[in-house]
Amino acid sequence: MGESTLQDQDTEQTPLLPDSERPQQSEPTAATKAARWVAQNAVTVFMSTLILTLILGLCLFFGLHGPSKPSKAKVCLTPACVHASSEILYNLSPEYKKIDPCTNFEELVCGGWDERHDLRPDQGDAFTGTIMVEASQMLLRHILEAPYPDDSKHSSFSPAQLLAPLSSVDEQNFDKLRDAYNACMDEDTIKKDGLKPLMELLHQVVDLFPVTESDFGKPITSADSKSLSETLYLLFEYEISALVSVGAGADDKDPDTVVVQASQPYRIGLPAKDYYEDKAVVKTYQDMLEETIESIHSGNATAHGNWMKSTGLGNTAARDSKHYAKEVVEFEKKLSAATPDAADQNDVTKYYNPMSLEDADKLTPQIHLSNIINSLSPSNVKTERLIVMSPSYMSNLTDILSSTPKDVLQTYLLWKTVQKYASVIEADELKPYSRFMNKLQGKDPESTPERWRTCVNHVDGGLGWVLSRFFVEKAFSEKAKIFGDQIVSDIKEMFIEKLKATKWMDESVIELAIEKVHKIVQKIGYPTKPEYNGPTEPS
Secondary structure, eight states: HHHHHHHHHHHHHSSSOGGGGGOOOOOOOOOOEEEEEEHTTTHHHHHHHHHOEEEEEEEHHHHHHHHOOOOOOOOOOOOHHHHHHHHHHHHHHHTGGSSOTTOHHHHHHHEEEEHOOOTTTTTTOOOHHHHHHHHHHHHHHHTTTTTTTTTTOOTSSSGGSHHHHHHHHHHHHHHHHHHHHHHHHHHHHHHTTTHHHHHHHHHHHHSSSSOGGGGTTTBBBGGGGHHHHHHHHHHHHHHHHHEEEEEEEETTTEEEEEEEEEESSSSSSSSSOOOOOOOHHHHHHHHHHHHHHHHTTTGGGEEEEEEEHHTTOSSSSHHHHHHHHHHHHHHHHHHHHHSOOOOHTOOOHHHHHHEEEHHHHHHSSOOOHHHHHHSSOOOOOOOEEEEEOOOOHHHHHHHHHHSHHHHHHHHHHHHHHHHHHTTTOGGGHHHHHHHHHHTTTOTTTTTTOHHHHHHHHHHHHHHHHHHHHHHHHHHHHHHHHHHHHHEEEEHHHHHHHHHHSSSOOHHHHHHHHHHHTTTTTOSSSSSSSEEEEOHHHHH
């Protein structure tokens, strides 16, 4: 421990600039002052001289009796090391030798990276993470735009290694992926359809959660609970989380067990809770919402609009859109205020709240959470326990729903549907929303991503598990998986050795830590259980 600390200190104290480039130090004081100082500190001078003499003697001894040639660390010259080194040099400024890191560190280490990476109009930022994502997207594009890889044989699950019947089914799965991708790439048909697919879904929402003239301005009643629950279930089937989010994942206290989780929506309306504190953003958002409602009003976006038209009131679109834009934003503000802060959402001691389905139902009786979960679950699965990630949000939701007019709630559900599919619908009516989101993310307001990027994400989102089979086949061999697994095993082994050598921990704590390391389940690259025997049946 002490040795490594001293080494770290030496490294930190080493000058960053060569001697010739460092500023010269000022000259010492006059000789008379120096002599006076030596006289006043004779003991210190004597001891310092003695220590220096001893150090020089030791250096001379080891220089004469030590190894004839100093040992040098081997330089890694494998292709991987050379490539990694070149990437580091590429990222440095081309003039890095002339830059003082104390005054312009960012330019020194990132100047080359900036020169090699320009933001596209549809990009708000770029960093190592986005580059990795885009590399994967490009690889997926090549997979989806290429024929079935029937001659690949680098792994046991490669197409050429499969038996003929299995290979045939595997190719059929691949064809389905390509069909989905090609359908998404058919922009002419998509533009021709325009709002039609979205309007059909909006009509389903209105049919399930209808609003009559007598409902305007009045909150929902117990009689509306069933229709609200059914509407939320419909939205979940279309992957739309409106008032709550429901999903399944590993139990934090028992990772091998899958548990149902219920929480506040990942996104209420604006991308993050903090945006609701920014008056300028909220104002722009409300204006955009008003414009969007008005644009699609002719498609009967709200029941209120239908009623106003039927009564012959003039200028219905403008009056309707302005009213509902304001009311929906106010409703979202209430939901946002009830949402836990980001820190609490990531704190397992705060969000891990197991309870029975019956108890969860009592938190927000208006939505019948148990009905939604049971409807989403397979028929042979019975859910008795779930994790409610924010009981306070669920309780507050009850009060919010009790004070929200039914027509405003309906409009919010419709708005969430529009938000979900705005990025895949080609229609001028939705341009206000895309412009708003682009500006919020620092992009060109009129920019759109390249169509192939949209379609790769579309296939990955809907058929990701099937697509991952061909991604792994293309980019990740069995040897790579074994190698990656060995790296993690070596890290665990060395970590255990470090724990054994630790002096500041009790033996019982060390044993507990080692036991925990042994219990780490390594999941590298892709799953091997159940064993893959082909596309028809895992065993």
